[in-house]
Amino acid sequence: MRHRIGALVLFASMAGLLGCGPSPLEACARESEPVLSGESVYRCTMSEDCPRPSQLPLCVTNTRPERECVRCEATRCVRAFPLPESC
16 A cells, blocks of 8 residues: 555656646746747847737736736846746
């Protein structure tokens, strides 16, 4: 019986490690990604300069947002991501 429980725990942990998407640590660390034009990053002086899909708002602060948005960060357009619930 103990071997079955141990095998089940091992299987569940391996399935979590082999799952799709970023690991929980990577997801928690991911705050933003650059908005690209081909292979280069869009440059900006303010958030309104950044291209974005119509459903994606501009960020209103420079802190981690409540939902995904686009902002100008150090003259680069970036998509900012909220902190995932798993963090």
